[in-house]
Amino acid sequence: MRVDLFDFELPNELIALRPAVPRDAARMLVLRGPHETIDGGVRDLPDLLAPGDVLVFNDTRVIPAQLEGRRGDARIGATLHKRIDLRRWQAFVRNGKRLREGDAIDFGGSVSATAQKRFPDGSWVLAFAGDEPVEVLLEHAGRMPLPPYIAGKRPTDERDRADYQTMFADKDGAVAAPTAALHFTPELMEDLATRGILTETLTLHVGAGTFLPVKAEDTEDHAMHAEWGRIDAETADRLNAVRAHGGRVIAVGTTSLRLLESAAEEDRIIRPFEGDTSIFITPGYRFRAIDGLMTNFHLPKSTLFMLVSALMGRERMQAAYAHAIAERYRFYSYGDSSLLLP
Structure with missing residues (x-):
């Protein structure tokens, strides 16, 4: 149709x-x-x-699946999309053209990841450093992933964590x-x-x-x-x-x-x-x-x-x-x- x-x-x-x-x-x-x-x-x-x-x-x-980070001087935004395993997630990446396989991204709060693989749709496999489940890391550095028709009109705030x-x-x-x-x-x-x-x-x-x-x-x-x-x-x-x-x-x-x-x-x-x-x-x-x-x-x-x-x-x-x-x-x-x- x-x-x-x-x-x-x-x-x-x-x-x-x-x-x-x-x-x-x-x-x-x-x-x-x-x-x-x-x-x-x-x-x-x-x-x-x-x-x-x-x-x-x-x-x-x-989960607070939106992350803001840097790869060198480049600002990188990531929205985790689908869990692959304990350490790896597929993510939609803003400014992803600035990434190459093997690049490290610092998301702050002691959270970092390596860009492992780029898919044809522009998303990436991100492999997170450390031993904790990624969900635990996100509590330190992530934001609630409000849909674009809300996030584009106002910033995410603490109220959204419950709402x-x-x-x-x-x-x-x-x-x-x-x-x-x-x-x-x-x-x-x-x-x-x-x-x-x-x-x-x-x-x-x-x-x-x-x-x-x-x-x-x-x-x-x-x-x-x-x-x-x-x-x-x-x-x-x-x-x-x-x-x-x-x-x-x-x-x-x-x-x-x-x-x-x-x-x-x-x-x-x-x-x-x-x-x-x-x-x-x-x-x-x-x-x-x-x-x-x-x-x-x-x-x-x-x-x-x-x-x-x-x-x-x-x-x-x-x-x-x-x-x-x-x-x-x-x-x-x-x-x-x-x-x-x-």
């Missing part, structure tokens, strides 16, 4: 620079079936789901937050449990590639970035049991959805999964694992807007986004939410 079919105009003032306070005070646009559209709020979620449904959260934890982390964050490794879950609070979780709505977690370490623009003119020519994820056997069994008893599997965020769909086959059974996924979901895809999605509002011509268009229909989503813009919903990572129930 042509990528420009997924374009729309978004006023800059609708890009949220801070999350709602409290988190569950955000608005939520509800699309139910082919026609029903409801303007609601995240706090309405318990009444919009049924007892026996299950919400699936991503328990990845965002850009979900209440489910447990396993280090993401360089972007699974932002749909930023709306949840202990109080909302208690209300969901009282309603009889179940919860499960999986792990997908979100990479910086999630913010890369689609440069191809046709979706067939786009190469999707890979991310590491895991669903254990016990979680898969419980999710399958929910569906066997008539409940719905509702993914909280496109990261949860992509991993669930990677773990399911044509028989719609979710299986244990561990490894990389580069699944790219566009209209025409037949969903196997999920029955609904809670997600924020996405960028035009992005793989994520293509994904929600696959779930609800492209024309339906274009109309929904036009409605959200007219009603002044807040967009992107710190913005409002939507609940999509085909």
Whole structure:
């Protein structure tokens, strides 16, 4: 499909620079079936789901993956993207043309790395010095990797260390937050449990590639970035049991959805999964694992807007986004939410 079919105009003032306070005070646009559209709020979620449904959260934890350093007189910026092993990460590098294989980069705070290999997309393998896990080093020298549509408008600050982390964050490794879950609070979780709505977690370490623009003119020519994820056997069994008893599997965020769909086959059974996924979901895809999605509002011509268009229909989503813009919903990572129930 042509990528420009997924374009729309978004006023800059609708890009949220801070999350709602409290988190569950955000608005939520509800699309139910082919026609029903409801303007609601995240706090309405318990009444919009049924007892026996299950919400699936991503328990990845965002690491302070942005680094500023020097190679001699050259300033080098790095955003870690994907772990290779204990000491090495793939990174998107600003001013990377100033690097050569074997160059040492000093990031301050006793953190340094060697540029080992350059990939065709311009990213580098960085090998960090020392014996500690890289995540420990980042606590000394790194900053939270806010997406460019926020970081380009204001500097990262200490508040973002908490704001850009979900209440489910447990396993280090993401360089972007699974932002749909930023709306949840202990109080909302208690209300969901009282309603009889179940919860499960999986792990997908979100990479910086999630913010890369689609440069191809046709979706067939786009190469999707890979991310590491895991669903254990016990979680898969419980999710399958929910569906066997008539409940719905509702993914909280496109990261949860992509991993669930990677773990399911044509028989719609979710299986244990561990490894990389580069699944790219566009209209025409037949969903196997999920029955609904809670997600924020996405960028035009992005793989994520293509994904929600696959779930609800492209024309339906274009109309929904036009409605959200007219009603002044807040967009992107710190913005409002939507609940999509085909």
